[in-house]
Amino acid sequence: MSYRATRRTLIAGTPALAALALAACSEDPTGPVLTADADLPTAVPSATKLVVGDPQNQVAYEKSGLVKQLSFEIEWANISGGPKTQEAFRAHSLDIGSVADIPPIHAYWTNLPTKIVAASGRLDPLEHPIYDLGIAPGAGITALEGLRGKRIAYSPGQAQGALILRVLDKAGLAQSDVELIELPSTADTYSNALAGGEVDAAPIGGTQVKSYLNKYASDGATTIPHGLRDDPWVLYSPVEVLEDASKAAAIAEYARLWGAARLWTRANKEEWINAWFVEHEGLSYEDGEYLFDREGEPELPEDWDETIARHQETIEILAEGTGNDVIDAGDLYDRRFEPLVAAGVQEYGEAGAP
CATH class of the missing domain: 3.40.190.10 (Periplasmic binding protein-like II)
Known part of the structure; x- marks a missing residue:
């Protein structure tokens, strides 16, 4: 052939x-x-x-x-x-x-x-998620319920945006319980927004998880699992x-x-x-x-x-x-x-x- x-x-x-x-x-x-x-x-x-x-x-x-x-x-x-x-x-x-x-x-x-x-x-899939929730230094979020009143990166029409809505549903929170900050989920946008204090939480995946923690864990940056199929x-x-x-x-x-x-x-x-x-x-x-x-x-x-x-x-x-x-x-x-x-x-x- x-x-x-x-x-x-x-x-x-x-x-x-x-x-x-x-x-x-x-x-x-x-x-x-x-x-x-x-x-x-x-x-x-x-x-x-x-x-x-x-x-x-x-x-x-x-x-x-x-x-x-x-x-x-x-x-x-x-x-x-x-x-x-x-x-x-x-x-x-x-x-x-x-x-x-x-x-x-x-x-x-x-x-x-x-x-x-x-x-x-x-x-x-719960052991191998695509995304984790990146938590900004000083945000103090250790569980999904802690998202109440926080600023969360959100991209309508994309998988990351849908994941946030599902996370809120799992945590028993309405959109009115948080502040959704519309940001494009491109490249390092979410990681930079977390590090810069623009948002308190954002879904990050791939090498973003590793690089975010490598760069900012010493400042208090963390990630938490969302516990959903993504x-x-x-x-x-x-x-x-x-x-x-x-x-x-x-x-x-x-x-x-x-x-x-x-x-x-x-x-x-x-x-x-x-x-x-x-x-x-x-x-x-x-x-x-x-x-x-x-x-x-x-x-x-x-x-x-x-x-x-x-x-x-x-x-x-x-x-x-x-x-x-x-x-x-x-x-x-x-x-x-x-x-x-x-x-x-x-x-x-x-x-x-x-």
Whole structure:
């Protein structure tokens, strides 16, 4: 099997998928309309192209060799996070994105029809949270109940903002019991706001936790666990993209290998740390290892019932906190894609390699 790669685009050989041809559109980059109740096509026309915003998994697909199993042209977009992904969706410049579970809710509320096509989390999510609550020096917060009357960093429409609303709910506090300070959850914004005394508490994750404590613990900075699941991660696409039969077939192919790529990263620790954390993110190997261990093992559910039920709980808390209507979480998912991740893992094994 041969393939060619350029800086942004990869074209690969044909995967071992069930053959359901779309001969009528084999030379047309825009496929026929696929209705929401139609079966997913499993053969991808040769002219099909996807623009994918999934930077971390781009590296995993490439390093694992799984990219060779994709039969369509893929253009990798260096886009991540809910706001940038949705901006690209609205500009019709992105076909699929990788985000937490909040952006699809926000997309629905802002009239951007999207559907989730793959879902994952972390095994033992309370032992391996994405975020801790960073506590500013002198804030005196040692438990969630201590947030009453405090200033808390808040980013509406993003996972960190939703987490704060869930934390308040768990602590039995209303928004009126605290002061929510709207700040973008970018780079070190929250850590700097904590250190500068702009807020008393903020959700911080990744190396921010380590660097925040390294820099400011001597001044009294601390972190406390929030004790909630904050691990949902999904792939989602605009409905208009999924209505294109050719693109839907390509997305099914991509989603099918998503879990295998994730598992490859866990089975190849040193290579993954060097490829992603060191070379791509510019971190030290030590920080990369810290993050690798903090992530724990991925959870790749074969059935989405529990995932959707948890998503519904989040929607209801967010709706109450933002004044939006409660929506049915099931409406955010395209369950035609539900069995694909497990099928990919079964074919390629838990090592995630072809």
